[in-house]
Amino acid sequence: MEAAGLAQKTRGRKSITALQYKARQQEILRAANRLFAQKGYQGVSMRRLADEANMSPMSLYRYFANKRAILIHIWADVFQKVFAKCRQCIRPDMDPAAQLEAYGICFVMYWIDNPEHYLMIYGEIDTPGKAEGFFAQSELVRDELSFVQTLLERAGVSAQGVSTVCQQWLCVLHGVSHSLVTIPEMNWASPNVLVSGVIKGLIAQAKK
Numbered sequence: 001m002e003a004a005g006l007a008q009k010t011r012g013r014k015s016i017t018a019l020q021y022k023a024r025q026q027e028i029l030r031a032a033n034r035l036f037a038q039k040g041y042q043g044v045s046m047r048r049l050a051d052e053a054n055m056s057p058m059s060l061y062r063y064f065a066n067k068r069a070i071l072i073h074i075w076a077d078v079f080q081k082v083f084a085k086c087r088q089c090i091r092p093d094m095d096p097a098a099q100l101e102a103y104g105i106c107f108v109m110y111w112i113d114n115p116e117h118y119l120m121i122y123g124e125i126d127t128p129g130k131a132e133g134f135f136a137q138s139e140l141v142r143d144e145l146s147f148v149q150t151l152l153e154r155a156g157v158s159a160q161g162v163s164t165v166c167q168q169w170l171c172v173l174h175g176v177s178h179s180l181v182t183i184p185e186m187n188w189a190s191p192n193v194l195v196s197g198v199i200k201g202l203i204a205q206a207k208k
Contacts, residue, residue, distance in 0.1 A: 021063075024063060025063050025064075028049070028053045028055075028070065031052040032044070032049055032070045033074060033120075034052065035049060036120050037116045040123070041071060041123070041124045046060060046061070046066070046067055066129075068127070068128070068129070071124070072135055074120065075135055076138070076140055078114075079121075079144075080140065082107065082110050083140075083144050085110055086110075087103070087147075089102045089103060089105065089106035095155075096151050096152075096154035097155045097200070099151055100148075100151050100152065100169070101196045101199050101200070103151070104169070104172075104173050104195045104196075104199050105191060105192050105195045105196070107173050107177070108173060108194075111177040111180075112180050118178075118181045119181075122174070145166060145170075148166055152165055152166060152169070152203075152206075156203065156207045157206045157207065158206075165202065165206045168202055168206075169202060172195075172198045172199065172202060176194050176195055
């Protein structure tokens, strides 16, 4: 809901600007980040979120329709940071295979450096309502997968097989990330070695 819409629905109340509305949203998201990290998504109610954000539950619902809407905003913010960081790791002078490795290493390193984000995102199953879509099917995610598929094609993966190889690539990166984040006591090889090895093997297999 935009600030203009909020002003229309709060007759008798002082209207707020779009900037004020956005600032209040960010305060709510920061409060949600703290609580979800401490208690887990399932352990936090909208009433508890409202208390943490110093507002009434009724006021909270004017900014977010439900708790999932808050979580989706957090997920989108995290993935925008992840994708931007991964693209920054790619240099123009790299060949496509090396670009895929660099992207993958940055992807895994983000979760290692921010384990609370990993657990918040991958510790919950997305459960959209009837009129809602899955976050994994959002434009943000689709655009990034399209970018990765382009890199895979440039690395020699056929157009017919690129969708499946992209899924395999994702599974590989999530597997490495999950292992290093959730089992840190294991004497793992470096993320660079793990990611480079599996991506090279995946591309070599796909080109056969």
